Amino acid sequence: MKYHIWTEGCQMNVADSQRVASALEHLGYAATPQADEADVIVLNTCVVRQSAENKAYGRLNSIKPLKERKPGLVINLMGCLVGVRSHDALKKRFPYVDVFSPPSDPGPLLAFLSQGEVRELEESATAVRYGIMDEDLVLPAAEKGSLVSGYIPIVYGCSHACTFCIIPYKRGIERSRPPEDILSEARAMARQGLKEITLLGQIVDRYGKDQADYPSLAGLLIRMQEIEGLERIRFLTSHPNWMTDELLETVAALPKVMPHIEVPVQAGDDEVLTNMHRGYTVEQYARLVERIRARIPDVSIATDIIVGFPGETEDQFMGTYRLLEELKLDVAHLARYSTRPGTVATRRMVDNVSEAEKMRRFRLLEDLQEKLVTEINARYLGRKVSVLFEEKVKQRWKGRTPTNKLVFVESEDDLQGKVLPVQINWTGPWSMIGQIEQN
Numbered sequence: 001m002k003y004h005i006w007t008e009g010c011q012m013n014v015a016d017s018q019r020v021a022s023a024l025e026h027l028g029y030a031a032t033p034q035a036d037e038a039d040v041i042v043l044n045t046c047v048v049r050q051s052a053e054n055k056a057y058g059r060l061n062s063i064k065p066l067k068e069r070k071p072g073l074v075i076n077l078m079g080c081l082v083g084v085r086s087h088d089a090l091k092k093r094f095p096y097v098d099v100f101s102p103p104s105d106p107g108p109l110l111a112f113l114s115q116g117e118v119r120e121l122e123e124s125a126t127a128v129r130y131g132i133m134d135e136d137l138v139l140p141a142a143e144k145g146s147l148v149s150g151y152i153p154i155v156y157g158c159s160h161a162c163t164f165c166i167i168p169y170k171r172g173i174e175r176s177r178p179p180e181d182i183l184s185e186a187r188a189m190a191r192q193g194l195k196e197i198t199l200l201g202q203i204v205d206r207y208g209k210d211q212a213d214y215p216s217l218a219g220l221l222i223r224m225q226e227i228e229g230l231e232r233i234r235f236l237t238s239h240p241n242w243m244t245d246e247l248l249e250t251v252a253a254l255p256k257v258m259p260h261i262e263v264p265v266q267a268g269d270d271e272v273l274t275n276m277h278r279g280y281t282v283e284q285y286a287r288l289v290e291r292i293r294a295r296i297p298d299v300s301i302a303t304d305i306i307v308g309f310p311g312e313t314e315d316q317f318m319g320t321y322r323l324l325e326e327l328k329l330d331v332a333h334l335a336r337y338s339t340r341p342g343t344v345a346t347r348r349m350v351d352n353v354s355e356a357e358k359m360r361r362f363r364l365l366e367d368l369q370e371k372l373v374t375e376i377n378a379r380y381l382g383r384k385v386s387v388l389f390e391e392k393v394k395q396r397w398k399g400r401t402p403t404n405k406l407v408f409v410e411s412e413d414d415l416q417g418k419v420l421p422v423q424i425n426w427t428g429p430w431s432m433i434g435q436i437e438q439n
């Protein structure tokens with residue numbers, strides 16, 4: 001019996017798909033890259049933008065003939081398209097889908113496949129959510145021995161309710177996972193050869209704040225540091241309001257925790273930030289960047305920015321442009337505002353920036369960021385950095401620095417999973433080239 005998983009969207013979905021694959025392999029299924037060979041097809045979907053949602057519909061339509069040819073085929077629709085609320089409308093529209101699973105929850109599929117056995121577990125949401133998929137994560141066969149980095153979700157959902165964001169509607173309220181489950185999953189991953197783990201949450205720096213007896217993210221990192229075999233730990237995405245000094249100092253003090261912070265600003269204008277319901281000002285974000293840089297030596301910082309939010313004027317956009325120019329951050333993930341049904345921005349605001357204007361603003365920031373990051377990366381020229389190698393791509397080994405910069409080197413040796421010193425001798429905006437230092 002074979003399974004096929006199609007994944008769209010963020011790292012959380014990548015991690016969720018990995019857990020579904022692991023659970024299916026526990027039930028005796030083997031992976032296939034061909035949907036038409038599969039007995040079970042899982043579509044793990046994303047709706048953060050309309051284009052992502054359209055891709056999911058396209059995929060659903062394309063597998064319909066497979067179900068017609070092979071009625072025993074099990075089709076599982078999972079992720080943000082399904083969400084945590086009622087999915088009756090989807091059931092009506094796609095009657096050939098057998099199972100609907102909310103994000104991060106393989107329970108309904110496992111219950112469907114193994115009938116009575118797992119159905120009992122399904123009655124306990126905790127057992128399904130945390131038990132089946134987390135406790136004893138075994139990497140899917142295709143990834144065993146080949147995966148260097150993995151993801152572990154530590155906080156599900158989000159209770160912040162930024163006005164543009166659909167996540168709280170789709171992934172439910174914030175729920176931190178028990179630290180023991182996270183640690184046992186991390187140990188299992190390290191035992192299976194993974195060198196790097198990235199802890200995930202929509203607001204990862206709020207880890208533990210919804211549970212009285214859980215540690216903070218800093219406390220969790222201290223315990224992760226002890227895991228044998230694990231070389232690198234990362235976490236994303238942080239919210240500016242929860243980046244405490246305790247967390248920053250812990251990142252600086254723990255050698256396995258990498259000096260890389262992902263903390264979205266979203267806009268460089270106070271009125272837009274208020275309309276987005278972000279909960280901080282431009283000035284406060286700029287001070288946070290100072291604080292991060294003062295406490296973590298040689299840190300790299302990534303941000304997210306949305307252009308063309310409802311009502312964003314040219315002046316307000318230029319505020320974002322100037323902020324980016326002033327802060328000189330290592331990465332800016334840029335997005336054009338996309339209206340999402342059900343969000344406050346869609347219900348109460350007018351999407352009045354034209355698509356052409358959104359694109360113009362996007363391109364301006366893209367060009368600026370390319371110039372800035374070219375300068376930032378040029379500082380690496382001639383420096384020695386430690387690189388964790390992931391895979392060979394077209395004759396060159398690809399790896400990452402502690403600051404998450406992409407590095408390529410030529411080597412005939414097998415470098416997978418090794419951390420080696422590399423002398424950087426070329427830098428560009430998106431990657432660097434170097435040579436392994438011989439000791």
Ligand code: SF4
Pocket residue numbers: 158159160161162165166167168202203239
């Ligand atoms: S913090 Fe805001 S943008 Fe991030 S997931 Fe929560 S609601 Fe969405």
